Structures are given as C-alpha cells and as structure tokens.
Amino acid sequence: MNEASSSLIPLVIYFISVIGLVALVMCLSWVVGGRIKRRPATGEPFESGIVSVGTAQVPITVEFYMIAMFFVIFDLETVFIFAWAVAFEELGWPGYAAMVVFVVILVLALIYEWKSGALDWGIKTRTGLERK
Amino acid sequence: MTFLDFQALSPLLALTATILVVLMIIAYNRNHKVVCTTTVIGLFITLATIPCVIGIDPVQVTQLLVIDRFALLLITLIALVTIAVSLLAYDYFDGNSGRPEEFYLLLMLSALGGMVLVSSTHFASFLLGLELLSISLYALISYPIKGLIPLEAAVKYLILSGVASATLLMGAALLYAGLGTLSFEQLGSGFYPEQATVQAYIVIGSALLLTGLAFKLSLVPFHMWTPDVYEGAPAPVTAFVATVSKGAIFALMVRFFVLTGAFEYQSILVGLSVFAIGSMLAGNLLALMQNNVKRMLAYSSIAHIGYLLVAFISGGITGGMALALEASIFFLVAYIVTTLGAFGIVTILSNSDESRDCDALENYTGLFWRRPALAGAFSIILFSLAGIPLTAGFIGKFYIIAAGVKGTLWLLIATLVVGSGIGIYYYLRVIYTMTLKSTSTEPIRIPVASGWVMLLVTATILTLGVYPTPFIDMLGDLAKSLT
DSSP: OHHHHHHHHHHHHHHHHHHHHHHHHHHHHHHHSOOOOOOTTTTSOSSSSOOOOSOSOOOOOHHHHHHHHHHHHHHHHHHHHHHHHHTHHHHHHHHHHHHHHHHHHHHHHHHHHHHTTTTOSSGGGOOTTSOO | OOHHHHHHTHHHHHHHHHHHHHHHHHHHOOOHHHHHHHHHHHHHHHHHHHHHHHTTOOEEETTTEEEOHHHHHHHHHHHHHHHHHHHHHHHHHTTOSSOOHHHHHHHHHHHHHHHHHHTBOBHHHHHHHHHHHHHHHHHHHTOSOSSSHHHHHHHHHHHHHHHHHHHHHHHHHHHHHHHSOOBHHHHHHTSSOSOHHHHHHHHHHHHHHHHHHHHHHTOTTSOTHHHHHHHHSOHHHHHHIIIIIHHHHHHHHHHHHHHHOGGGOHHHHHHHHHHHHHHHHHHHHHHHTOOBHHHHHHHHHHHHHHHHHHHHHHHHHHSOHHHHHHHHHHHHHHHHHHHHHHHHHHHHHOOTTSSSOSOBGGGGTTHHHHOHHHHHHHHHHHHHHHTOTTSHHHHHHHHHHHHHHHTTOHHHHHHHHHHHHHHHHHHHHHHHHHHSOOSOOOOOOOOHHHHHHHHHHHHHHHHHHHOOHHHHHHHHHHHHHHO
C-alpha cells in the first residue's frame, strides 16, 4: 500500500489547492470589492425603466411544466434515434427492429399522454381524467 | 441476439408487454378494477414464463444480463411481491378520491427495474435497472395527494437516492479507470493487479460503490432517510420499498462480489463489518424509541439488513461461498415475506383518503378483541421478525448464525445476539398493545383480496418455519451453481 498511498499524494495536493484557490478568491473579492451602502432607493432602477412591483415568483400554470417535461423526454428520444442513425449500416436489420420497437413504445406513450389530456391547455378541456 | 436469448428474457419481455397493455387500457378506459386485474394477470403470465426458462439456464444474454437460477428465483420473488402489493393497493385505493390507475403502471416499471438488477452482470445494466427501480419509486412514494408527508418523503428519497447513484457512478468510473472494463466478470479477472496504483483505484472505487449500495440498502451510517421515507410513503409502497428495492440491490451486491471476488481485499471486508455492526446496533436501539409502527419497522429493516451482511461477510472470510449464499438467500426470502406481511397489515388498516396511514402504536390498541384474525397474523409476523421458533425468521437467523460461526466472526455474532435480544422488546410491545382493552368500537373491515394476501403470507411464514427442507434443498443446489 506504500506505493499506492504515495501515488495518491498528487490527488491530495490537488484537492488542497482547489480548496485554497476558492478560499483565496472569496477572501480577495471581499477585501478588494466595493462596498454598497443600503439606502431605501438602492434597489430601484436609476432614472430608467419602471419601478418593480412584487416578486418574480408568481404561480405559473402547470401546463408550462408539462410541455417542458415532454420536450425533455422527446428530445432525449431524438438523441437515441440519432445515435442509431449514425450507425445505421453497421447495425443492419436487427438494429432496425430494435428501433421500431423503441419508436412503437414512444408512440404508445404519446397516445397515452394525448388521451389522458396532458396535451390540452386549460383545465376545462381536460377530459381524459374523469373516472368512468 | 439469438432466439435462445429472447426465450431467456421472456419474463422481462412479458412484464414489459403488460406495462404497455396497461398503459393503453388507462388511455382508453380508465377503470381501477380493470387496470388492477390486468396488472395481476400480466404478472401471473410473467411467472408462467419462468418454467420455460428453467430448462435452458444459465444464459448469458449479451454482456449485460445473465439469466440463471439465482436471477430466476429473485424474479419469481419480485413478481409475487408485486402481485401482493397490487392487491393490497387495490383495497387501499378502492372507492377513494384521486386516480389510482397509474399506480400499477409505476409499480410494474419498478418491478421491471428490480428484475433487471438481479440479472445484471455489467455496470450499464446495473445502472439502468437501478434508475428504473428508483425513478418509479419517487413517483410512487408521493402518489397520494393527501398533505405534505408523502411529498416530503419523496423529496428526501429523490435527493439522497440521487447522491447515492452519483457516488455509485463515481465508483464505477474509478474501477473503469483502473481496469478498463465495466463487465463484472472481466473486472474479476483483473481485480488483483501487481501495480499499487491500480490497486488504489480498485479500493477507492469499491469503497464508493459500497457507499452507494449501503445508501440504497439503508445500512448505518447511511440510514437517515429510511424512517422518514417509510413513514411518509403510502403503506403499500413502503411494503414495496422495504422488500423489492432492498432485495434486488442485495442480490446485485451478491452477484458483484461473487463474480469479481472483491472479498480478497481486507479493507472491503472491514468496511462491510462496520456497516453490519452499526446497522444491527443502531437499528435495534433506535427502534426501541418509536411509537410509530412504520418507523419501528423501518429501523427493524435496517437491523435485518445488518444480520444479512453477517452471512455475506462469512462467505468472504471462509472462501466457502456456498453456505453463506444459502444462508443469505434464505434469510432474504424470509425477510421479504415477513416485511411484506407487516406492511400488509398496516395497509389493511389504512385508507388512502385519510391524511395519515394507520401507523401510530395506539391505533393498534385492542386489535385482538376487534379483529382476532388480523391481530393473530400480525403476531405471527412479529414473532418471525423477532426470530422466534416455528416461523421463517427463526430458521433464517439460525442459518445466519451457523454461517457466522463457520467464519468465526465472534464479534458480529455477539452483536447479532444482543441486537435480537433488544428486538424482542419492541416487537412484543406491539403484541402487548394489541391485547389491551379496546378504546374504539369502530368496526374494521378486512377487504377480500388483502385478506387472501395476508392469509398466504402468514401461511408461507409458518411453512418456511416448520418444514423448510424442500426450500433449503433448492437453495443448496442454487448456491452451488452460483459459486
């Protein structure tokens, strides 16, 4: 283990220097950085723009998140299909079959989303969730 | 991939097909009963494909998966537990507000992840299985929309599970950096290299890997999430987390250690022993202080995984993996059946419309006078957890101690004995509460499906405790074939 622990020394030095660097940067910015005195008008835009009202954290309709999530999911599927397309020749028919299965599952998921009303905008049109 | 490969994978393929069918049923006809019935039928079809595979095993399907007796046993177990949880969940959600249909979808996805885990021989399939299992669990834990407790539990599980996966990946990356392969078998052939640098990579990589696994298995000191998640999750999901999730990860750990032979490193054995002693002591001591049945069972499950590690470590020390595997698989099966039963009782008493599950100890006051059959089943389950003879838990613990004695692990055995002694107190306390005079006269309804599940679980516990010979013989063959 002696040789092993000696091979770890560079790693330890690296860790220490990372922590040291971060500490140094933070201290320097505190020492050198300018000071701002907080007055009532400090946060206001100076003779430009409009005075802000309220916070930016307003409730946003859940549909936006749904669309964002669907985008991430289907975007990722594109990545997989792209990886297959690049190696199309090498993979041949077995690769094609695998990709057909993949796309069929994807279509089924899309049908599910559509039927359960996840693509509808506004609660009134969301019909799929009623229990029969 | 040949035809043989597809035949070997038929349990996994059957379950996948069921998931898609259920997805379409939900899309076109949202009906709780139809969805639950299809789920159970699909899981039985999955079970029915297993005899077709038994003749041809073991099959190595590409580099990623191996379907052998060990994997088939655990796939059977996972399918059975999933059927039980589906039936329990049906009664738990039936007639209540909310939309319970997607629950079965997520449950089956999670079970599929578990099945991939128990048959994986490569880090890629390991990670796929693990993420499939855990990502479905995040949604399952927060499934009921009834206040903040399930949400809190899900967020805790999400974050800690993510950290554990990251640690695990880092471990895998370091092993890859050292040995240049991700397949367990190929890792095994180069696990004892000459160069000390590579050895350092392997030791650190294995340590990170073990940390990640210990998180998922809730071993001390990585157990913090367990009681909160068990308490917050709806009772059927808790049953699933405590059985399938832990069982599958333990099975993966067994396979990793058997294929790579990581036992030869003294430091790994020491680490595992620390986990085991800590889990047995802390699990049992903290369970003493709980007035909540779910939290108590959570700590007791921490302790049980600690017991399980004792057999596992003894296999590494003696080099005779056969007995250790036999002992740990028997104990694992006994643990899974018993824990399923314990959370099954909680599920029967709870209802998804109430803001909390029926998990406070005082809710169990006088259960013997109100529902003798239910209280009797719960007593048998608690006896099995405590390791009292004539139950599966006793044979399991006996096996563990036998394996520990063979490996001369006196310190671990002493901790196990002390831990079991403490355990008896808090298990019996629940039984004592059930015998007290009842304060409530409200009738308890036992739903049909859940009632049958509990009857079968209790019967299995007693059968394994009274006449375990056929099962032990089967495990003996299995352990020999694996090593």
